Amino acid sequence: MKQAGAxxxxxxxxxxxxxxxxxxxxxxxxxxDGLCTAFMDINQPNPYHVLIVPNSHAEDIYALSADEASxxxxxxxxxxxAIRRVTNCPGLNVLSNxxxxxxxxxxxxxxxxxxxxxxxxxxxxxxxxxxxxxxxxAELERMTSNLKDQLAKSE
Ligand code: 5GP
Ligand code: ZN
Numbered sequence: 514m515k516q517a518g519a520x521x522x523x524x525x526x527x528x529x530x531x532x533x534x535x536x537x538x539x540x541x542x543x544x545x546d547g548l549c550t551a552f553m554d555i556n557q558p559n560p561y562h563v564l565i566v567p568n569s570h571a572e573d574i575y576a577l578s579a580d581e582a583s584x585x586x587x588x589x590x591x592x593x594x595a596i597r598r599v600t601n602c603p604g605l606n607v608l609s610n611x612x613x614x615x616x617x618x619x620x621x622x623x624x625x626x627x628x629x630x631x632x633x634x635x636x637x638x639x640x641x642x643x644x645x646x647x648x649x650x651a652e653l654e655r656m657t658s659n660l661k662d663q664l665a666k667s668e
Contacts, residue, residue: 530566530621544592548584551592554625558635561596563626565589571622573611589624602628606637 532538534550543563544551554562565588567581577585593605606627610616627637647653 528570528621529619530623531570534566534568544588546584548581549588551588559602559628559630559633561600561602561626561628563592563596565592565624565626567622572620573617573622574609575611577622585622585624589626592626596626596628600628602630604629608637 529538533540533552540552542550542552545568547568549565549567551563551565554564556562565585567577567585569581571577571581574582589607593607596602596605606625606629608625608627609623610618611622627635629635647656
């Protein structure tokens with residue numbers, strides 16, 4: 514048991530969000546329950562850029578429990594309303610980077626809530642639009658059924 518604890522500690526040693534959860538790093542908290550916590554991102558390209566994280570260390574979306582995923586995504590909807598009421602933002606991005614290749618820099622899962630304003634010039638989704646893949650209906654059907662099959666397997 515002692516060793517397992519030591520290993521867990523070593524694994525989370527450098528995780529800044531675990532430090533916040535453990536009170537080792539100062540961070541005012543917007544919301545906290547048994548599963549997840551919301552606080553301001555240290556970087557504020559737009560004001561009220563918020564993060565929602567699971568309380569327990571989970572590296573990315575693949576490591577989340579179903580309960581954590583539910584709690585985090587439900588909170589994202591509630592907090593989006595709160596952010597809009599506070600900022601009057603006409604739009605808001607909800608996004609999560611998973612894996613270094615996807616731009617993840619803190620390896621403790623988090624959802625970003627980013628209020629958007631006319632002319633703010635943030636380019637969070639650059640590169641998503643204008644791609645022409647898949648090219649055929651058959652390809653689209655194949656991709657759709659691949660994911661349907663995988664979902665059915667995990668039911
Ligand atoms: P990622 O790049 O992994 O999607 O997002 C990591 C986010 O964590 C970044 O937006 C970054 O500003 C934020 N972040 C990094 N260190 C800290 C910190 O110590 N406190 C807070 N509140 N946010 C942090
Ligand atoms: Zn962590």
